Amino acid sequence: MEGRHWREGRVRVLHDTALAQPPAHWWFDPAELERRSLVTGRGGGRGSVVFFRVPDAAGGRPGEGSRDEPPQWVLRHYLRGGTIARALGDRYLWQGLQETRPWQEWHYTARLYDEGLPVPRPVAGRVVRLGPTYTADLITVRVPGARSLDENLGGQGVSEATWRAVGACIRRFHDAGHWHPDLNSRNILIDPKGEVWIIDWDRGEHRPESATDWRQANLQRLKRDLEKRLRIRERWVYSEACFSALLAGYEGARPR
Known part of the structure; x- marks a missing residue:
């Protein structure tokens, strides 16, 4: 699979070229996903994971749903753990785009996927730069019924x-x-x-x-x-x- 990215102000987004169109900002916004009645559930520590139906604008790919279940994606907001979280919360130190968490995880997961290993297909990653720090999100395909x-x-x-x-x-x-x-x-x-x-x-x-x-x-x-x-x-x-x-x-x- 191949990735492509775009930049708009402080925001950088990396995505699968199989998408029918580049990701919209609201795909990474849990509140907007709720407003559009796309959210199907939540999980992860401190509610950092949101399950949602694939937006119609995405064209249905990537995201293989089952016959009885339409395709869904998983939005995960990166959160720090341990004592450092008290100081930085969900922010990470900016050391260049290629060193950001979603960029590295997207590419590594894409490699695993291409090797035929059982991992969810990566969809898109987002980085929002905030001076010397950034916040991050990653969207992957939800494994149906898992x-x-x-x-x-x-x-x-x-x-x-x-x-x-x-x-x-x-x-x-x-x-x-x-x-x-x-x-x-x-x-x-x-x-x-x-x-x-x-x-x-x-x-x-x-x-x-x-x-x-x-x-x-x-x-x-x-x-x-x-x-x-x-x-x-x-x-x-x-x-x-x-x-x-x-x-x-x-x-x-x-x-x-």
Whole structure:
């Protein structure tokens, strides 16, 4: 896939050339999306994620909906975490356009998509420069009917076969050299067909083939997340056997 960008004053927008027209400003405005009755839901920390129906002006591409569900997109506003968020909130230090979070994530996700890996297709990214800082947003395609592993484990849980599928999916990315900086249960999706997707590739990296220790570190990060949520969630359908099944899927997966 190819990207193109435009600039208008303080605003820079990068988008998929498959769109019928360049993104409008209001595509990145949750209030305007609400006013146009396009919002279908919200999620993410502090309401930073908005799900909405694809605007008619976008021409229906990219965004493959199911037969029973029209295509939707996901708007995510970048928010800082930790103590630095108290000082900067949603602002990031400007170090050049190519170094901005949505520019890097859009291009990296496009690379994963082109490699045939299970990631949502990136649609558009926006940067609004504010002197030495900027704010940022990213729009991606919503995987039809998908629920996060987190949602599933907070409900009825998932089968051993699904745990194996999660492991096999992670192995596909690892074999291709892709490291996810925040591999956790919220960033793993399972669609109605049982297919597994990995989302939110902000700060993702391609690691050299000569280095392999990062693979186990990545898996252990996910394990720590799952065990932490077992301690803090009132309902969390997870046990050591679940992660053993994930590892079995990971070890049994063969490079594609």
